[in-house]
Amino acid sequence: MFWLNEVLEMTGPFRTAVIGLGSMGYGIAQSCLRAGLITHGFDVVPSKIEKFRAEGGAAGSLAEIASTLDAAVIVVLNAGQTEDVLFGDNGIVSSMRAGSVVLACATVPPDFARDMEARCNASGVHYLDAPISGGAAKSSQGQLSVMASGSPAAFTAARPVLAAAAETVFELGDTAGAGSAMKAVNQLLAGVHIATMAEALTFGMTQGVSPETFVEVISQCAGTSWMLENRAPHIVAGDYTPLSQVNIWPKDLGIVLDIAKSASFSAPITAAALQQYLAAAGMGLGREDDAAVAKVYARNAGLTLPGET
Numbered sequence: 001m002f003w004l005n006e007v008l009e010m011t012g013p014f015r016t017a018v019i020g021l022g023s024m025g026y027g028i029a030q031s032c033l034r035a036g037l038i039t040h041g042f043d044v045v046p047s048k049i050e051k052f053r054a055e056g057g058a059a060g061s062l063a064e065i066a067s068t069l070d071a072a073v074i075v076v077l078n079a080g081q082t083e084d085v086l087f088g089d090n091g092i093v094s095s096m097r098a099g100s101v102v103l104a105c106a107t108v109p110p111d112f113a114r115d116m117e118a119r120c121n122a123s124g125v126h127y128l129d130a131p132i133s134g135g136a137a138k139s140s141q142g143q144l145s146v147m148a149s150g151s152p153a154a155f156t157a158a159r160p161v162l163a164a165a166a167e168t169v170f171e172l173g174d175t176a177g178a179g180s181a182m183k184a185v186n187q188l189l190a191g192v193h194i195a196t197m198a199e200a201l202t203f204g205m206t207q208g209v210s211p212e213t214f215v216e217v218i219s220q221c222a223g224t225s226w227m228l229e230n231r232a233p234h235i236v237a238g239d240y241t242p243l244s245q246v247n248i249w250p251k252d253l254g255i256v257l258d259i260a261k262s263a264s265f266s267a268p269i270t271a272a273a274l275q276q277y278l279a280a281a282g283m284g285l286g287r288e289d290d291a292a293v294a295k296v297y298a299r300n301a302g303l304t305l306p307g308e309t
Helices: 002-011 023-034 046-054 062-068 079-087 110-122 135-140 152-165 178-206 211-218 226-237 248-262 268-282 290-301
Strands: 015-019 038-042 071-074 101-104 126-129 144-148 166-171
Touching: 015 023, 015 062, 023 038, 023 046, 023 071, 023 135, 023 144, 023 152, 038 046, 038 062, 071 079, 071 152, 079 101, 079 110, 101 110, 101 152, 110 126, 110 178, 126 152, 126 178, 135 144, 144 152, 144 178, 152 166, 178 211, 178 226, 178 248, 178 268, 178 290, 211 226, 226 290, 248 268, 248 290, 268 290
Parallel strands: 015 038, 015 071, 071 101, 101 126, 144 166
Antiparallel strands: none
16 A cells, blocks of 8 residues: 555546446445545446445546546446446447556456457557455455456556555456456356355254354364355344345356356356356345355255244
8 A cells, every 4th residue: 555655646646437336346446545546436326326425436427537537447247237338338448548447347258358458458448357356345445356467558557446456466467368267267166165055054954053053163174165154154144135146146157157168168066056046046036145045955955044934
């Protein structure tokens, strides 16, 4: 952060826009604001924009401020939304000045990231393939991990945002695509780990192991994972307030399987986990926290999870 302060002293105010104020995007916007960057926040939900402006976010419509931006951080759901923000009817790239940078944070196929880089570069705008990991808590604390790839110029242009929002930046290559490939690997593991946690927790219940005891014991044993330790307490509390929705996983694991298919690679465990998330969405749980995949197992086994009657 000291380095960031020195940069801002030398270059003057740095203006960024965070587009997509979900649980991760809102934290990124807060982190940029806290670091002293002039930060605009935009979302399809007006109340999120109003809330961020009340906290100090800069005013102005996206159309009005696009040409003034040093960086645009795109934290939307998927490739389609990313492309729409950048090149749709009201796309911002055509208005952004040469030398500014797009940081694209959604989970997308590597080929899509490479296409976005080429199209941005054609307009003189840098593109950093910058998928993120860490969850809402680390996002709000400026402690995300960023799996990034792009040209040296893109990294340089993005440094103030990266310094504000990330604890660790993995520089994975000098062209887009490598960051998204690594994010697909991460999402394969994360999605499988959540589903496996739900399976193990509910299996334990059939053997008289309570969810509370499961968390207490397994979190201290070799079978633990970050996802287990983060998500299993949601089940114990019976609290499925969405920090990461079930609906994210059909998309992300679908991307993983699409990439695997193109590489002629069999990923049967990923496919099995995907089916559990699809079942959860089919039960109407799509907007609940992804720990709610445990409800699929509980329903099939006739179990009652904490908080259920």
